[in-house]
Structures are given as structure tokens and as C-alpha cells.
Amino acid sequence: MISRYQRILFWILVGGSVFMAGYLIYLHQRVRSTAGTEGDDTPIAAPASSQAESITFALAHDADGTITNTELSVALPGESAVRARALVERLLSDDALPRSEHPLPGGIAVEDVYLVNLPLTAPQRTGGESLGVPQLPTKAEDADPMTHASGQLAVVNLRGSWADAHPSGIETETLTVLSIIGTLHANLPSISYVRFLVDGQQRATLAGHIDLARTYRSVDTANATHP
Amino acid sequence: MRWTKVAAAGITSATIWAVTAQMAVQTPAPAPPHPRPVIFLDPAHGGADGGAKVGDSVLEKAVTLELASRIRPLLSARGFDVRMTREGDPTPTPTTDQRAGLENQAHPAACIILHSAPTGTGVHLYTSALPEATTAATPPATSIVPWDEAQSAYIASSLRLSSEISTAFSRSQIAISSGRTWMPPLDNLLCPAVAIEIAPLNADGSKPPTDAGYQQRVAEAIAGAVLFWHGKADPTTGAAQ
Numbered sequence: 001m002i003s004r005y006q007r008i009l010f011w012i013l014v015g016g017s018v019f020m021a022g023y024l025i026y027l028h029q030r031v032r033s034t035a036g037t038e039g040d041d042t043p044i045a046a047p048a049s050s051q052a053e054s055i056t057f058a059l060a061h062d063a064d065g066t067i068t069n070t071e072l073s074v075a076l077p078g079e080s081a082v083r084a085r086a087l088v089e090r091l092l093s094d095d096a097l098p099r100s101e102h103p104l105p106g107g108i109a110v111e112d113v114y115l116v117n118l119p120l121t122a123p124q125r126t127g128g129e130s131l132g133v134p135q136l137p138t139k140a141e142d143a144d145p146m147t148h149a150s151g152q153l154a155v156v157n158l159r160g161s162w163a164d165a166h167p168s169g170i171e172t173e174t175l176t177v178l179s180i181i182g183t184l185h186a187n188l189p190s191i192s193y194v195r196f197l198v199d200g201q202q203r204a205t206l207a208g209h210i211d212l213a214r215t216y217r218s219v220d221t222a223n224a225t226h227p
Numbered sequence: 228m229r230w231t232k233v234a235a236a237g238i239t240s241a242t243i244w245a246v247t248a249q250m251a252v253q254t255p256a257p258a259p260p261h262p263r264p265v266i267f268l269d270p271a272h273g274g275a276d277g278g279a280k281v282g283d284s285v286l287e288k289a290v291t292l293e294l295a296s297r298i299r300p301l302l303s304a305r306g307f308d309v310r311m312t313r314e315g316d317p318t319p320t321p322t323t324d325q326r327a328g329l330e331n332q333a334h335p336a337a338c339i340i341l342h343s344a345p346t347g348t349g350v351h352l353y354t355s356a357l358p359e360a361t362t363a364a365t366p367p368a369t370s371i372v373p374w375d376e377a378q379s380a381y382i383a384s385s386l387r388l389s390s391e392i393s394t395a396f397s398r399s400q401i402a403i404s405s406g407r408t409w410m411p412p413l414d415n416l417l418c419p420a421v422a423i424e425i426a427p428l429n430a431d432g433s434k435p436p437t438d439a440g441y442q443q444r445v446a447e448a449i450a451g452a453v454l455f456w457h458g459k460a461d462p463t464t465g466a467a468q
Contacts (some may be wrong), residue, residue, distance in 0.1 A: 170422060174305055
């Protein structure tokens with residue numbers, strides 16, 4: 001014969017189990033509903049004192065291999081080099097979001113963006129000045145298009161950790177480069193050429209495919225087949 | 228005439244030898260067989276360079292080699308001399324510069340670089356993004372061609388080859404996206420050249436690049452397109468006739 005207090009204890013335990021099961025289901029559903037935002041690796045934006053403005057981003061789409069120009073309202077710093085860095089960082093961090101159509105690794109992608117005025121001029125060679133001989137460029141310097149170009153050269157220094165985690169493939173790597181070039185071109189028209197470094201060093205390819213050692217022309221890359 | 232001499236003097240072994248020798252000189256030598264056009268297949272990556280991770284435990288280098296092995300007999304059956312930059316998984320693997328050197332030395336009718344990726348859908352078809360050279364298809368022997376811009380003289384014929392391959396994929400109902408890119412060894416090749424990247428056939432990943440049936444469809448589309456393109460192209464320059 002089961003005593004009364006044992007039956008009461010049993011039903012209390014059953015009730016507790018049912019309650020805990022219900023609470024577990026509730027927590028599970030809550031986690032699933034917030035999973036999309038918790039996958040957001042976007043770095044926390046620094047407080048901006050500038051006004052939000054309409055900025056054109058060249059967004060990549062892996063599904064059809066296209067680039068489309070999309071306007072977003074973003075607050076950006078005014079100084080050109082800092083603005084270029086913020087632009088590229090924002091572009092690549094948006095690609096790290098779970099909803100992205102061109103999924104890229106999260107975390108900080110850009111170490112720095114340097115803007116160099118063109119044309120590039122070689123440092124003065126010693127020896128010639130004392131004789132009063134005008135300094136003419138060497139044949140190699142003269143052949144370099146950067147010694148004749150105008151505008152600015154943007155040197156985008158990417159982080160090695162980000163580049164190492166970039167998905168490997170011709171399409172995805174090409175779209176990343178086109179996306180960066182197109183975004184810089186749309187917002188900083190003074191930039192005429194773009195170069196890429198990784199951790200301050202020249203790198204042969206981004207992730208095994210696209211040539212990262214080239215100097216690229218800054219052009220509109222939206223749906224471009226001839227960048 | 229030697230035959231007259233033979234009839235008059237009777238058949239001696241010396242005369243027979245002389246007649247035979249004379250006939251051998253007078254009979255035109257058979258024309259050398261027309262050399263079969265060379266198609267170079269470049270299964271990308273290999274050795275320590277595995278490329279992208281295409282499946283759970285499959286690397287890009289294995290997929291590209293398997294695909295090349297499917298294309299090779301199909302092209303050979305269509306009368307091409309098919310060569311490959313790597314037959315297996317050699318160590319050390321030739322670099323992209325070495326691969327381009329191998330291909331350029333063979334003066335191929337076309338070069339096809341094979342890649343594979345886990346992202347995107349269908350087949351991604353790329354030609355070099357270099358600007359087209361204004362000179363003739365074959366640069367003069369005296370001009371210096373920058374290594375990174377070697378492909379610029381062949382852009383027009385590469386685009387025609389790409390167009391034929393794109394049409395063949397569309398006919399085979401394989402999703403195709405075409406574009407232009409900068410990548411070694413594509414930019415270093417002195418022949419009509421395309422890079423083909425095979426991605427999952429469907430967006431849901433139900434037919435990955437490792438699928439044998441999918442690979443065979445891709446291989447047949449490429450082989451058919453190359454044959455059709457070569458029929459229309461000048462075999463010496465790759466330019467359309």
C-alpha cells in the first residue's frame with residue numbers, strides 16, 4: 001500500500017518534470033528565433049559624430065555571380081583614407097552577416113587603407129644633382145604606368161586572418177575584389193587604381209585563385225564583364 | 228627508261244635492285260599525317276595545394292583531376308591530342324607559372340583550366356580580364372610579351388571559345404555564369420584559354436561537384452563545345468574563320 005505522502009511526492013515530481021520540460025521547450029524556441037542575430041560577427045560600430053548619408057555599395061551575389069550597386073544610409077568619417085577604410089570594412093562586415101548573398105568570414109577584415117597621390121615619382125638619385133644633370137626616370141620607372149597615372153592609388157591592406165578564412169573559388173574571390181573596387185569607385189572618384197596587400201605584404205592570390213598582386217583600375221564593377 | 232633496260236637485258240638481281248631503288252626515289256613519299264590539334268587540360272591545384280574543400284572530405288584537387296580524366300577520352304575520341312599538366316597528384320606540384328610554361332611550349336589549339344568550388348551553383352566560366360591586344364593574334368617574334376599579359380593577344384578567340392562552351396552548357400541544362408577575372412595561369416597562356424569552375428548543380432546542394440553523373444554531363448558539354456569551336460576556328464591562330 002502506497003502511503004499518502006508518497007503519492008503527493010510523486011505527483012509533485014511529475015508536475016515539476018512537466019514544468020521543466022515546458023520551460024526547456026520555451027528556451028529552445030527563444031534561442032532558435034534569435035540565432036540569426038547571434039551569428040552576426042559585425043564589429044561594434046564606433047559612435048559616429050557625422051551625419052548619415054547615402055552611400056553606394058557594390059554588393060556581390062554568389063547565386064548568379066553579379067555585382068549590384070545598392071544605396072545604404074551610413075555615417076562615415078570625412079577624411080578620405082579613413083572614409084575608404086570604413087567603407088571597405090562596412091562592405092565586408094555586411095557580407096559576414098547570416099543573410100549575406102556573398103558569405104565571407106567575420107571579424108575585422110581591413111587593417112588600413114592608404115591613399116597615395118599619383119603619379120608616383122622615384123626618390124632623387126644621388127650623384128646627378130651635383131653635376132646639375134636633370135633627373136630623368138630610368139627605363140623601368142618610365143614603363144611603370146603608375147609614373148604616368150593621375151588621381152590616387154588606394155592600397156587596401158587586408159588582415160591575414162580574414163584573407164586566410166576567405167572561401168576559396170574563382171567566383172567568390174573575383175566577386176570580393178570587384179565588390180571592393182566598385183564600392184571605392186562609387187564613393188571616392190579620386191581613386192583611379194587599387195592595390196591589395198595582406199598583413200602589409202604582397203600576396204599572390206586571395207585564397208588560391210584570383211591574382212592579388214596586380215594593380216587594378218578603379219571602375220564601376222556593377223554587372224561588369226570588362227573591369 | 229629503266230624498265231626498257233630490264234626488258235632488254237633480262238632480269239638480274241642487280242637490275243631489280245636498281246629498278247626498285249629508282250622507283251623508291253620517283254615515288255613521292257607519303258604525306259606525314261596531319262598533326263592532331265593539341266588541347267591542354269589543367270586540373271588545378273594538386274600535391275600540398277589541395278584547393279577548396281568541396282565536400283566533407285573531398286578537396287578541389289581531386290575533383291579537378293577526376294573531371295579532367297572524364298574530358299580527356301571524350302576529346303581524344305573527337306580527334307584531339309589531349310595533354311594534361313598533371314596526371315596524378317605529384318609532389319611537388321608544378322606551380323602556375325610552370326603549368327603555363329608547359330602549355331605555351333606545346334602551342335595548343337586551346338587550354339582549359341579546371342577548378343571546383345563549394346559555393347554558387349552550376350558552372351562558372353571565366354576568361355581573362357586583360358584588355359584585348361590591338362596586334363594580330365600571334366605577336367611578332369621580336370616583341371616582348373609581359374608574362375602577366377600574355378593572354379591579351381588571345382582574348383578574342385578565348386571569348387569565342389567561352390561563348391561556345393556557355394551555349395553547350397545551356398543546351399545541357401546546366402546553370403552557367405560567365406565572367407572575366409585575373410588569375411594565374413590564365414593570364415599567362417599563349418593560346419585561347421578558359422577557366423571552368425564546377426559548383427553544385429542545384430542550390431540545395433543535391434548534386435555536388437563530386438557527383439559522377441554531373442561531372443560526365445559537364446565533360447560531354449565541354450568536349451562537344453571544343454569540337455564545334457575548333458571546326459569554326461583557324462587551327463593555327465584560334466581565330467574564327
